[in-house]
Amino acid sequence: MAKKVRMAVxxxxxxxxxxALEAACRAGDLSAEIALLVTDQPDAYVTERAQQAGIPVAAFRPREFDTKSAYEQAVLKALQEAQVEWLLLAGYMRLIGPDLLQAYPEKIINIHPxxxxxxxGKDAIGQAVAAGVKVTGVTVHLVDEGMDTGPILAQQAVDVIDGDVEKTATAIHEVEHGLYVRTLQDVLKK
Incomplete structure (x- = not known):
């Protein structure tokens, strides 16, 4: 059996x-394993999800570090100890800095609504509804030093539903879960 790619979410x-990523790995729909959850919000519900799935959690409070680099060095140490090969951003509300970008060149992927x-940036669904657009969607992209500016790997359109942020968010989440898994599987095959 082929060695599975080790990822951190x-x-x-x-x-x-x-x-959705953990379920896809468990079902064999994604040829990878989640070796680590990294969170900047130790009390977030995602930590409970990871613990229930038996996935180690590396939780850090950025304000407890003197610099962004010190924070990222602590994260990097946890990633190296877990032998992580790819980083997947899934609702991570911080910009990735130079320490992680240099350690994982072209191996950091984000999903954006x-x-x-x-x-x-933040509140993309709210921005779309406020702008009055009829269609928004989901983008999977490589991460660079900008905010949501890296090379696009995949996109899928989603209709804005009745000018309603919550209804549109529900539709976007349904698309995100499938698109992220399919795109990652394609990237890992290369």
């Missing part, structure tokens, strides 16, 4: 994308 919230380059 970075998340800051409830972890629905984390759960809009059709980039439209509506980058």
């Amino acid at each position: 970075f998340a800051s919230g409830s972890g629905s994308n984390f759960a 809009s059709l980039l380059p439209s509506f980058p």
Whole structure:
């Protein structure tokens, strides 16, 4: 049997994308294993999801570090100890800095709830609804030093539902879970 790619998922919230990735790994739909959850919000629900799945958690509070580099060096140490090969951002609400970018060149992937380059950054769904667009979507992209500016790997359109953020968010999450797994599987085959 082929060796599975070891991934770390970075998340800051409830972890629905984390759960979808973990389920895909367990089902064999993704030729990888989640070796570590990294979170900047130790009390976030995603930590409970990881613990229930038996996945180690590396939880750090960035404000407890003097610099962003010191924070990322602590994260990097945990990644190296877990022998992680790829980093997957799944609702991680921090910009990745030079320490991690240099350690994992072209091996950091993010999922974003809009059709980039439209509506980058926080509250992309709210931005789309406020702009009055009829279609938004989901983008999977490589991470670079910018905010949601890395090379796009895949996109899928999602209709804005009745100008409603919550209904549109539900539709986007349904698309995210499948698109992220399919895109990662394609990337890992290369």
